[in-house]
Amino acid sequence: MVTDFKKVLQEFGPLISRVAKTYEANHALSQELTQEMCLAIWQALQNFRGESSIKTFVLRVAHNKGVNHVAYYARIPRQASLDEDPAAPLTSSVDLEKQSAHQKQIEQLLDAVRQLPIQSRQVVTMSMEGMSYQDIAEVCGISVSNVGVLLNRAKQKLSERVQDV
């Protein structure tokens, strides 16, 4: 089964970018990792046999590439610098405050996610992407009950680390 890479990229591009951000805090390196994930998906699509949904397949390859990235780069993921992430253009001072607080919360969440061990990180991000326990278990190669345990622990840790949401 050959799936059109362009269509896959159009549909899952933002998802791949979010996955990349869970493995790399630095904006430039995160962009680079997104490209690498896409490249890996392109290569892997030749072997897609439709045994799982395309989303599950894409996530599996993307996360595996992320794991590779972690192995190659930092022991502890680098903290993102606010200067590194290009912020959206702002209009008034009220908007500025709101957007700045919102951006800070997102950064807090991303940092908290990056602090989690790899499998907990995958489980929680896939859950936030709206995937079922069954699909998450398929990507990670663990049992559904294990997904539940990892997800609950991860939720607890995220709730502790991300304030005022």
Place this chain on the structure above:
Amino acid sequence: MSEQFDSLTQLWQAQQVDVPDMKTINKRMVKERVKQYLYMAFDVSSLIPLVVIIYLFREKLGVFEFIYLSLICAAFAVFVVYLIYLRRKITATQTVTTHNYLSLIDQHIAVKLRILKLTKWSILAMAPVFLVLFGGIWIFSEMAFSDWLPRILKSSVWLVVSCGAFWIWVSRRQRKFELERERVRQQCDGALD
């Protein structure tokens, strides 16, 4: 906690994303393929000079030199085939589950470390190989000591410099991969156990 997690999910979905650039990906794909072919060509081409030397000088070489170099060439060919096999093993599928992939990465790093260890042994093996070769040339070709000595000195200097540099490079890569394995294991938090 569920409500808070829903808020976190909303926050998660609201983050800015980078749209992947198709042109860059296409370019990188071509580059990646070329790189893989080059690695294989490099492995195979390292065998060619020895074969060419044996073929061109087959009439000038003594029986001992011819048999000895042919044996080295055969052993080296086996080594190259094994290297290509290991490289193919490294570029195995990316589509397995993450749990299996983590084990796979661990195994890949172990294979890379084995390649480097093997390379170090092959560097060490160069000394006795050359020693036996020159000893054999002296004994079987009845070369005069005054002719033989400068030849072995020049070759020894070349051997020490090139093998020394190669040894340092291999050691650095070995340290890099050991560190990489440590990082993977730390990040896995027991997932590999």
